[in-house]
Amino acid sequence: MSESMLFRDVVRKRHSVRHFLPQPVPEGILRSVLEDAQLSPSNCNTQPWQTHLVSGSKKDALSKAMLAADDAGQLTPDFSFGINDFPGVYRERYKEQGAAYYQAIGIKRDAYDQRRHASRRNLEFFGAPHVALLFMPEVGDNVRVAGDIGMYAQTLLLSLTAHGLGGVPQTMLGFYGETIRKVLAIETSSKLLFGISLGYPDMTHPANQYRINKAPLSESVIFYQ
Ligand SMILES: Cc1cc2nc3c(=O)[nH]c(=O)nc-3n(C[C@H](O)[C@H](O)[C@H](O)COP(=O)(O)O)c2cc1C
Numbered sequence: 243m244s245e246s247m248l249f250r251d252v253v254r255k256r257h258s259v260r261h262f263l264p265q266p267v268p269e270g271i272l273r274s275v276l277e278d279a280q281l282s283p284s285n286c287n288t289q290p291w292q293t294h295l296v297s298g299s300k301k302d303a304l305s306k307a308m309l310a311a312d313d314a315g316q317l318t319p320d321f322s323f324g325i326n327d328f329p330g331v332y333r334e335r336y337k338e339q340g341a342a343y344y345q346a347i348g349i350k351r352d353a354y355d356q357r358r359h360a361s362r363r364n365l366e367f368f369g370a371p372h373v374a375l376l377f378m379p380e381v382g383d384n385v386r387v388a389g390d391i392g393m394y395a396q397t398l399l400l401s402l403t404a405h406g407l408g409g410v411p412q413t414m415l416g417f418y419g420e421t422i423r424k425v426l427a428i429e430t431s432s433k434l435l436f437g438i439s440l441g442y443p444d445m446t447h448p449a450n451q452y453r454i455n456k457a458p459l460s461e462s463v464i465f466y467q
Contacts, residue, residue: 252404257454259408260343260363261447262370262439266297271405272372278401284390291394292377292432301373304425308365311421318420320433321384323413331461339454346452364414368449370439374398375415375422377432384433391435402440408450409440 272295284290296304311317325336341351349356367373376395378387395411402409415422415437422434443450 252400256399256403257408257450258410259370259440259443260368260410260449261444262368262408262441263444264369264371265442266371267407267441271407275398275401275405275407276374279394279398282390282394282397284393285386288387288390290378290381290387291391292379293394294375294377294426294428295372296375296426297372300426301367301371304373304422305366307421307425308415308418309362311418312362312365316421317417319417320419321388321416321435323416335457342452342454343449346448348448361414364412365418367437367439368410369444370409370441372441373415373437373439374409375426375437376435377428378435380431380433388435395436395438398438406442407440408443409438412437412439 276293276295279291279293280289282289282291325333328336344351344357344360347360349360363369376391378384378391381387399409399411413436416434419434422428423430423432445451
């Protein structure tokens with residue numbers, strides 16, 4: 243198989259993993275994935291990502307603190323995110339994704355409690371043994387920095403896939419910036435963009451057995467000559 247075929251396979255194999263096996267990933271493999279991500283491009287090579295890789299009892303403490311904050315309604319996002327800001331086709335895609343996920347895990351549209359429980363699984367890292375929290379410095383309007391971190395995150399996700407692992411990016415973790423900073427003693431000038439729960443995917447779980455549609459090129463690309 244040519245190298246480009248292998249690349250195609252990795253890109254097509256990657257998907258958001260929302261159910262993990264409990265066993266931790268050996269440190270050498272974690273480091274190898276993080277080394278790959280470290281090669282990502284960034285504006286003027288500023289490499290503005292600050293990754294906090296959390297495992298074990300610290301990860302459990304983080305989950306407990308976020309669930310408590312959620313119970314108390316203490317959401318402290320560093321960056322806003324409201325789905326109502328996404329009109330038209332963006333909203334349709336969002337709704338399609340939610341419907342596909344809940345259908346896959348057997349939750350009906352009006353089962354509010356079950357939906358809330360499923361949503362709170364974000365705060366338990368979907369059972370993943372590790373979470374990479376992607377913080378960034380406060381620089382300018384932050385848009386370029388966020389773009390760089392997107393580059394970093396995708397390299398990390400593809401490397402996870404290439405290593406037989408999986409991950410899910412989670413903006414929802416970013417809603418608990420203050421809580422997370424407190425548990426990990428991170429300075430307030432570091433802002434949380436999102437996290438990536440990661441580990442070995444449990445491919446027998448229905449959450450990992452559906453694939454969401456992606457738009458055709460014609461919806462995203464305009465060619466010029
Ligand atoms: C920056 C970012 C944040 C995301 N936040 C969440 C999240 O909080 N919870 C979640 O379950 N999925 C989250 N996702 C996963 C998306 O729902 C998923 O990428 C999308 O539906 C496409 O599916 P795929 O990753 O399987 O291709 C996020 C993805 C990205 C890129």
